[in-house]
Structure formats: C-alpha cells, structure tokens
Amino acid sequence: MVIRLSEQWPEVSSDRLLSECVPPPRFSDVRFATYRPDPDEPSQAEALAALTDRAAKLSLPRQTPSVWARLRRKAAVPGKQGIYLDGGFGVGKTHLLASLWHESAGPKMYCTFVELTNLVGALGLRTAVDKLSSYRLICIDEFELDDPGDTMLISRLIGQLVEAGVEFAATSNTLPDKLGEGRFQAVDFLREIQALAAHFDVRRIDGPDYRHRGLPVAPDPWPDEKVEQEAGDRPNASCDHFVDLHRHLAELHPSKYGALLDGIETVAITDLRPLTDENVALRLVVLADRMYDRDLPLLAGGVPLDQLFSPEMLKGGYRKKYLRALSRLIALARAA
Incomplete structure (x- = not known):
C-alpha cells in the first residue's frame, strides 16, 4: 500500500533529536x-x-x-x-x-x-x-x-x-x-x-560538483500515472501530490521532517510545479536534505527538477540553499 506523507503526523521528543545527532546513513561508512x-x-x-x-x-x-x-x-x-x-x-x-x-x-x-x-x-x-x-x-x-x-x-x-x-x-x-x-x-x-x-x-x-561531472542537468520527469504506478510496485514507497505535500509541510515543524520519512524507502511526488513562494521553497529544501541523508530515491512527475526554483530565487539571498537542494534532488532522481 502506498503511504501518503501528507497524512502522517510524527511526534519527535528532544531525547530523540539528541540521540539522532550522528552522521546520516549515506555517510555512515565514509x-x-x-x-x-x-x-x-x-x-x-x-x-x-x-x-x-x-x-x-x-x-x-x-x-x-x-x-x-x-x-x-x-x-x-x-x-x-x-x-x-x-x-x-x-x-x-x-x-x-x-x-x-x-x-x-x-x-x-x-x-x-x-x-x-x-x-x-x-x-x-x-x-x-x-x-x-x-x-x-x-x-x-x-x-x-x-x-x-x-x-x-x-x-x-x-x-x-x-x-x-x-x-x-x-x-x-x-x-x-x-x-x-x-x-x-x-x-x-x-x-x-x-x-x-x-x-x-x-x-x-x-x-x-562530483554528482554532475559529465551528467545532464536533470533527468526527464515521468508522467504522473507512471510515478503512481511505480510507487505502488515498490515496497514502503510514499506518493503525494506536490500541493498536498507542501501544504502538509507548512503544518509541521522542520525538526519533524526526518521522522516523517521513517520507514520510507522511496519518495514519489506527482505534479511538481515551479515555486514562487519562498516559504514553500525553504521547506522543500529541508525535506530534500532529510531525503538525501537517508538516500531515498525520488520518483518525480511534473516539471523537470531544475525548473522548481524560479530564476528570481536562484539569484536571491537563498541561492546557495536552492542550488544545494537541486543538486541533491537530481542525484536522488537519478538513483530512482
């Protein structure tokens, strides 16, 4: 059964926050x-x-x-x-x-x-x-x-x-x-x-950036129907419409985004859209970091990932955050 991140409400204690202060799984063996x-x-x-x-x-x-x-x-x-x-x-x-x-x-x-x-x-x-x-x-x-x-x-x-x-x-x-x-x-x-x-x-x-040496900027997005079908075929996969997901993130403290991904092995998002709201974009950056920490493949439909952040955002004060998020999301999409 496909999991909806937008329907999960994790609770995180301060003890858990402290106990999890170790390198993420992606860097456990480096x-x-x-x-x-x-x-x-x-x-x-x-x-x-x-x-x-x-x-x-x-x-x-x-x-x-x-x-x-x-x-x-x-x-x-x-x-x-x-x-x-x-x-x-x-x-x-x-x-x-x-x-x-x-x-x-x-x-x-x-x-x-x-x-x-x-x-x-x-x-x-x-x-x-x-x-x-x-x-x-x-x-x-x-x-x-x-x-x-x-x-x-x-x-x-x-x-x-x-x-x-x-x-x-x-x-x-x-x-x-x-x-x-x-x-x-x-x-x-x-x-x-x-x-x-x-x-x-x-x-x-x-x-x-070693992730992009000799590689295309971003993979082509999948049709939403294929994203949903593939998520249904994979164990412990989540699948959410982009709007549902970013609205849910707005209702959760960013400290809970990691717990939101507990038990997830693949993240699928349909109907990705270009962002113009800085608050929505910054929440997505935090989610992208937690996904990257856990090395979760990304199945993405909608616009290509390199069109997520508006040209104005990529010139603004949070430019480096957005570029890091793109680098990580694209790497996770290739892994899928």
Missing part, C-alpha cells in the same frame, strides 16, 4: 581513506590532511584540565577551536566532516545547522549548553544564518561551548564572515557574526 581528492584541485588534499591531523589529536584520551588550566584558558585570548570547510556543492565537504566524526573519540555530536537550531529550540539554550558542554567534538554540516534569531542563538551557544573546551568542525557554502548576507540585515549583527568567525580556522575546498 572515512578519510575513502575520500578521493581531485588531483586538479590541491585544496581538497590540503583539507584532507588538515582534518586527518585534527582527528589524530581528537582520538587521544581526553585530559581533564586542572582548575588552574581552566582559569588560564578562560582568561586567554580566544583561539581557533574549530575548523570550517568552505566550498561549493559536491566537493566532499560532508564526506570529510563525517570522517572526522567517525575517527574522533567521544563524546561527540554530528548534526546539520538546522538540526542544531531545532535542538536548542527544543531544549532551551541553558539546558543545551549544560548537555553539550561535556562533548569533545561537535560537527555542524551546512552552517548558515537565515535570520537574526539564529545568529544570536548560535553565537551565544558556540561561545559558551568553546569556553567549556568543546571543539567544532563545520561545513558551509559561505565564508563565516559573510554569513547572513542577502538574507537579513547582517550588518546589524556584525559583532555576533565576527565572533563566530573568530572561532574557526577556515579551509577552502574547490572543485566541480
């Missing part, structure tokens, strides 16, 4: 040894070496600092307690980040930026700091600042956790001192953004 740097892009090998070195240090037994050492660290000038991988889509940033997590000693945490803000929202800042201060490493994939609230929240969180000795690693498509540009009046929050940037050693990774 290691530094399985990363293949492009020989034409030396920055990839340089980033690999930097993270391998950091993992070696983080694999050693954790030393409990003396009271005097903690006081000296608190009084010291803040250093680079994090590493920040900046680069385009499909250059292997997430592969490297997940490899760092796998090869470092715990306690440790891995999450996307959206998952982190959802977690802190569920726990409250004080409880989040209390729970996460014992962690040795926190890896944050897809670091991004979408609004002033996120900027203030994450700036305070990371600042307090750095004081507690937690190390960070992050990936993003935007340099840390440029976060928020084009999305809100970032100049009004320059102090917070600069404070965040000061914690990270930035490593740029260059190269083309």
Whole structure:
C-alpha cells in the first residue's frame, strides 16, 4: 500500500533529536581513506590532511584540565577551536566532516545547522549548553544564518561551548564572515557574526560538483500515472501530490521532517510545479536534505527538477540553499 506523507503526523521528543545527532546513513561508512581528492584541485588534499591531523589529536584520551588550566584558558585570548570547510556543492565537504566524526573519540555530536537550531529550540539554550558542554567534538554540516534569531542563538551557544573546551568542525557554502548576507540585515549583527568567525580556522575546498561531472542537468520527469504506478510496485514507497505535500509541510515543524520519512524507502511526488513562494521553497529544501541523508530515491512527475526554483530565487539571498537542494534532488532522481 502506498503511504501518503501528507497524512502522517510524527511526534519527535528532544531525547530523540539528541540521540539522532550522528552522521546520516549515506555517510555512515565514509572515512578519510575513502575520500578521493581531485588531483586538479590541491585544496581538497590540503583539507584532507588538515582534518586527518585534527582527528589524530581528537582520538587521544581526553585530559581533564586542572582548575588552574581552566582559569588560564578562560582568561586567554580566544583561539581557533574549530575548523570550517568552505566550498561549493559536491566537493566532499560532508564526506570529510563525517570522517572526522567517525575517527574522533567521544563524546561527540554530528548534526546539520538546522538540526542544531531545532535542538536548542527544543531544549532551551541553558539546558543545551549544560548537555553539550561535556562533548569533545561537535560537527555542524551546512552552517548558515537565515535570520537574526539564529545568529544570536548560535553565537551565544558556540561561545559558551568553546569556553567549556568543546571543539567544532563545520561545513558551509559561505565564508563565516559573510554569513547572513542577502538574507537579513547582517550588518546589524556584525559583532555576533565576527565572533563566530573568530572561532574557526577556515579551509577552502574547490572543485566541480562530483554528482554532475559529465551528467545532464536533470533527468526527464515521468508522467504522473507512471510515478503512481511505480510507487505502488515498490515496497514502503510514499506518493503525494506536490500541493498536498507542501501544504502538509507548512503544518509541521522542520525538526519533524526526518521522522516523517521513517520507514520510507522511496519518495514519489506527482505534479511538481515551479515555486514562487519562498516559504514553500525553504521547506522543500529541508525535506530534500532529510531525503538525501537517508538516500531515498525520488520518483518525480511534473516539471523537470531544475525548473522548481524560479530564476528570481536562484539569484536571491537563498541561492546557495536552492542550488544545494537541486543538486541533491537530481542525484536522488537519478538513483530512482
């Protein structure tokens, strides 16, 4: 029987949010040894070496600092307690980040930026700091600042956790001192953004998107009837009309989008339409990320995937989000 995502109402506890802060299934087996740097892009090998070195240090037994050492660290000038991988889509940033997590000693945490803000929202800042201060490493994939609230929240969180000795690693498509540009009046929050940037050693990774090397931009969409038939023939497949799905997403907190896909092995969507509403588009981005995390093939009808986001959206402040979503959706459609 075909499952309708638009009819599911998952509930997610804060304990589940915390317990799921590990690399997604797609990256459960990656290691530094399985990363293949492009020989034409030396920055990839340089980033690999930097993270391998950091993992070696983080694999050693954790030393409990003396009271005097903690006081000296608190009084010291803040250093680079994090590493920040900046680069385009499909250059292997997430592969490297997940490899760092796998090869470092715990306690440790891995999450996307959206998952982190959802977690802190569920726990409250004080409880989040209390729970996460014992962690040795926190890896944050897809670091991004979408609004002033996120900027203030994450700036305070990371600042307090750095004081507690937690190390960070992050990936993003935007340099840390440029976060928020084009999305809100970032100049009004320059102090917070600069404070965040000061914690990270930035490593740029260059190269083309490996998912699109020598491949067409997007596969041809299937007729809706074929999408529905194929979904019916596959085990644990969902199938939803695009309008029903995006309306349902509007009624769910994004922290529940992962749970919405529990038990799903294939996602089918009929009558995909060009988007003009930014809110609808951003919700689809989050769903695309959760689908990609779970490596769920996508059966798609309607317009081609590369026509989902309007030309205006692909020129705006969320351009990089939309391009990442397209990259991932197209990869999942090819897998189907």
